[in-house]
Amino acid sequence: MKIVVLIKQVPDQGSKAGVNADGTIDRAKAKRMLNPFDRYALQAAIHTQRTYGGTVTAVSMGPPPAVEILYEALAHGASQGILLSDRRLAASDTLATAYALYKTVSYLGDFDLVFCGLQTTDGDTAQVGPQLAERLGVPQITYCEWFEIQDTKIRARRVIEGGSQQVVCPLPAVVTVANSSARLSYKTLRGAQLVQRLQRDEVLRKTYIQTVTLDDIQADPERCGLKGSPTIVAATEKVGEIGGNCTLYQGKGPQVLVQELLTKVALREFIQR
Amino acid sequence: MTRQVLVFCEHVAGEIQPIALELLGAGRLLADKLGAQLAALVLGHQIPHLGQVLIAHGADMVYLADHPDLNLYRTLPFRRVILDLLAGFSEAPLIVLLGSTTTGRDLAPRLAAALETGLTADCTELDIGPYEHTNKSDPTKLGLYNNCLYAIRPSFGESLKARILGPWKNPQMATVRPGVMAPLPIDTARRGEIYPVPVQLAATDLQLIVAETLRDLSEQVDLAKAEVIISGGFGLGSAEGFQLLHQLAQSFQHSAVGASRKAVDSGWIPHAHQVGQTGNTVRPKLYIACGISGAIQHRVGMDKSGLILAINKDASAPIFKFAHHGIVGDLYQVIPELIQQVKTRTPSQELPYAVAYTL
Ligand SMILES: Cc1cc2nc3c(=O)[nH]c(=O)nc-3n(C[C@H](O)[C@H](O)[C@H](O)COP(=O)(O)OP(=O)(O)OC[C@H]3O[C@@H](n4cnc5c(N)ncnc54)[C@H](O)[C@@H]3O)c2cc1C
Numbered sequence: 001m002k003i004v005v006l007i008k009q010v011p012d013q014g015s016k017a018g019v020n021a022d023g024t025i026d027r028a029k030a031k032r033m034l035n036p037f038d039r040y041a042l043q044a045a046i047h048t049q050r051t052y053g054g055t056v057t058a059v060s061m062g063p064p065p066a067v068e069i070l071y072e073a074l075a076h077g078a079s080q081g082i083l084l085s086d087r088r089l090a091a092s093d094t095l096a097t098a099y100a101l102y103k104t105v106s107y108l109g110d111f112d113l114v115f116c117g118l119q120t121t122d123g124d125t126a127q128v129g130p131q132l133a134e135r136l137g138v139p140q141i142t143y144c145e146w147f148e149i150q151d152t153k154i155r156a157r158r159v160i161e162g163g164s165q166q167v168v169c170p171l172p173a174v175v176t177v178a179n180s181s182a183r184l185s186y187k188t189l190r191g192a193q194l195v196q197r198l199q200r201d202e203v204l205r206k207t208y209i210q211t212v213t214l215d216d217i218q219a220d221p222e223r224c225g226l227k228g229s230p231t232i233v234a235a236t237e238k239v240g241e242i243g244g245n246c247t248l249y250q251g252k253g254p255q256v257l258v259q260e261l262l263t264k265v266a267l268r269e270f271i272q273r
Numbered sequence: 274m275t276r277q278v279l280v281f282c283e284h285v286a287g288e289i290q291p292i293a294l295e296l297l298g299a300g301r302l303l304a305d306k307l308g309a310q311l312a313a314l315v316l317g318h319q320i321p322h323l324g325q326v327l328i329a330h331g332a333d334m335v336y337l338a339d340h341p342d343l344n345l346y347r348t349l350p351f352r353r354v355i356l357d358l359l360a361g362f363s364e365a366p367l368i369v370l371l372g373s374t375t376t377g378r379d380l381a382p383r384l385a386a387a388l389e390t391g392l393t394a395d396c397t398e399l400d401i402g403p404y405e406h407t408n409k410s411d412p413t414k415l416g417l418y419n420n421c422l423y424a425i426r427p428s429f430g431e432s433l434k435a436r437i438l439g440p441w442k443n444p445q446m447a448t449v450r451p452g453v454m455a456p457l458p459i460d461t462a463r464r465g466e467i468y469p470v471p472v473q474l475a476a477t478d479l480q481l482i483v484a485e486t487l488r489d490l491s492e493q494v495d496l497a498k499a500e501v502i503i504s505g506g507f508g509l510g511s512a513e514g515f516q517l518l519h520q521l522a523q524s525f526q527h528s529a530v531g532a533s534r535k536a537v538d539s540g541w542i543p544h545a546h547q548v549g550q551t552g553n554t555v556r557p558k559l560y561i562a563c564g565i566s567g568a569i570q571h572r573v574g575m576d577k578s579g580l581i582l583a584i585n586k587d588a589s590a591p592i593f594k595f596a597h598h599g600i601v602g603d604l605y606q607v608i609p610e611l612i613q614q615v616k617t618r619t620p621s622q623e624l625p626y627a628v629a630y631t632l
């Protein structure tokens with residue numbers, strides 16, 4: 001089984017580092033982390049490899065520090081990692097990102113399954129997975145929360161509004177993994193030891209983690225970055241300051257505050273209908 | 274061919290879904306601003322009745338594909354029919370809208386990639402307006418564009434909205450969060466044309482089989498229909514806090530309990546109760562936020578509510594920036610008091626009416 005998992009490094013929103021006063025993110029200063037949704041995809045990939053055999057290649061597109069999450073994938077049991085890093089990718093929207101990732105996956109050769117996270121916490125679109133499937137010309141299973149492989153098919157349960165759906169689909173396929181799927185298990189001892197060795201041994205590192213540019217994967221730079229992106233963020237607007245007409249009740253005991261509120265607001269209307 | 278705004282309309286077994294009507298409402302506004310026609314697109318099996326339903330809800334025309342292989346939503350057959358339909362148009366639609374549902378989010382990116390066009394996810398506002406592109410790094414994009422789709426959505430970080438544009442290529446595509454846009458009042462006298470859509474599927478389109486579909490609607494928390502929503506956040510401190518909220522909810526008719534993501538992530542209440550960007554979008558008549566700070570991702574799911582009350586012990590919490598009334602205090606002191614006073618303030622002569630209503 002040839003398994004590919006797409007993972008992205010995102011700014012850590014939990015830490016305040018790198019969050020500007022206006023709410024924008026300074027990506028250089030922000031702490032970085034593996035996209036939380038991609039942990040489920042990584043688990044799905046490693047589970048597939050352990051259960052059915054094969055290799056897991058973790059693929060990421062991002063600036064050089066994104067290599068950190070490839071180490072993390074190796075520590076969890078992935079077989080190898082590949083980082084697509086190229087300045088010409090800056091400002092890629094989902095269409096351009098999906099194109100670049102498609103070229104990276106194709107560069108790796110044949111595959112049986114590509115796992116993606118449901119969405120990223122920074123891009124937050126859930127679009128890259130299906131767009132990649134379209135480029136690869138294979139079927140997709142989105143919102144997957146459980147699956148098993150039967151011969152050359154995958155049987156999967158996907159989440160839908162108010163329930164779930166079981167589908168059976170031939171491989172190869174792209175699967176986006178829901179966050180109701182299995183949680184990422186612990187790093188393996190062997191994986192953690194490997195990562196320690198790789199951090200010291202550059203020659204060995206190159207056999208496990210490859211860094212490629214657009215030229216290496218023969219991607220058309222015109223279809224990447226700003227040029228390859230049909231959409232742009234034209235403006236951002238702070239929403240926190242809108243409104244400001246809130247009547248506040250404070251500085252007294254709860255009994256008095258509730259009394260004051262109920263004289264101002266006719267809640268009765270909602271009780272009685 | 275008059276230019277079109279095209280809306281993909283979802284139904285479940287022939288029953289039109291609220292998101293479809295909401296998209297028609299939004300699409301109508303956009304089409305009117307553009308002087309374009311509003312076209313509805315619906316795919317399924319044995320659904321001829323849906324044509325008139327969609328017209329009554331604002332469509333000028335309906336493209337209707339009726340075929341056994343379209344009975345249940347599947348990515349590739351739906352993709353094929355829609356791409357074939359668009360390929361037959363002399364001009365691409367100006368705008369294509371889908372819902373941010375498990376169906377819309379599955380289908381829209383696939384279509385956008387095939388059409389090589391832009392797609393903005395999970396919009397909470399849409400508008401039409403001008404845009405001048407002055408960034409010279411790509412000269413092919415320079416210029417003034419008069420009628421662009423403004424696709425507006427919450428952005429990364431706590432309190433930013435982003436306006437995303439892609440006027441260079443039609444269709445300009447967006448998915449829209451359920452529960453955000455207002456449907457039009459139904460008008461059964463409206464007339465419009467219904468066009469059957471030819472269906473020609475390739476064998477590869479049919480490889481994925483739906484083995485089983487389970488929908489347990491009784492288990493669903495119907496936040497969308499509730500008129501009063503009592504929501505709890507991380508400030509509750511524990512799962513037990515939700516019992517207090519349920520008690521408060523019982524003081525109201527047609528009420529339901531909601532939650533912030535932090536409360537859901539803490540395991541205090543199932544995800545079905547979550548309100549916000551990655552949960553439900555609601556617009557009840559009354560929304561009471563208890564121990565919720567009011568992050569943008571929560572706010573976009575509820576700020577269209579009729580009346581917003583907030584209970585929070587921190588007077589500087591962002592929720593007080595957009596609530597209508599706020600009590601600064603400990604929710605464990607304020608809510609029991611509220612339950613008590615709401616009860617005693619109810620004039621007893623109105624009670625029989627309330628009982629009759631519930632029956
Ligand atoms: C991609 C993305 C999607 C997201 N989607 C959603 C979403 O769909 N819905 C959502 O809600 N969030 C979502 N979030 C998370 C959001 O950013 C906030 O983290 C979350 O809404 C905070 O939840 P909270 O208000 O309950 O918790 P907190 O921010 O921790 O606020 C708790 C509040 O309770 C108050 N409090 C504490 N104790 C008491 C007391 N005894 N009495 C009264 N008040 C008290 C505190 O003053 C504080 O204001 C998303 C985030 C991201 C990045």
Ligand SMILES: Nc1ncnc2c1ncn2[C@@H]1O[C@H](COP(=O)(O)O)[C@@H](O)[C@H]1O
Nearest residue numbers: 007061116117119120123125126127128
């Ligand atoms: N830069 C990237 N590198 C690797 N995978 C990515 C990247 N961007 C998106 N993905 C994958 O696509 C999924 C959806 O991302 P998004 O469309 O940004 O919400 C993610 O969970 C990842 O699996």
